[in-house]
Amino acid sequence: MIALGSDHAGLPLKKEIIALLEEMGLAYKDYGTYTADSCDYAQFAQRAAKAVAAGECDRGILVCGTGIGISMAANKVHGIRCACCSDCYSAKMTRKHNDANMIAMGARVVGVDLGRMIAETFLTTEFEGGRHQRRIDQIMAIENGEDLG
Helix, strand or coil: CEEEEECCCCHHHHHHHHHHHHHHCCCEEECCCCCCCCCCCHHHHHHHHHHHHCCCCCEEEEEECCCHHHHHHHCCCCCCCEEECCCHHHHHHHHHCCCCCEEEEEHHHHHHHHHHHHHHHHHHCCCCCCHHHHHHHHHHHHHCCCCCC
16 A cells, blocks of 8 residues: 655645556545645655554655655654655665655656656565665664664
């Protein structure tokens, strides 16, 4: 299950990502927004991120105007590693090396076709593990308040 969230600026791209998920045969849950009315992204980021962190959803995709604010909000949820991606290479590498469980995109930055490609890349790339796991463990240690010294 894929968690989705957006603000009003990201809504059109989120709708395109929903179409992509349906084409790929992937289940999803949309945590809002559902209208083009101006709104704040943090609540939608939090809803989707909580679902991913709780294991209710496997991964998440968020969209706002730039992708920056919504990714910052998602990363405040314990257990979330959300990368703001504007290209397919970053989406691929954040899965392979960072085991990102969410990505964020900027609808005003990437547009529809690239946004769909970024989402597909994120969803079809697996974590490599190995030496990268040590780094993920360090990120999680920081999140847990540990000093890496």
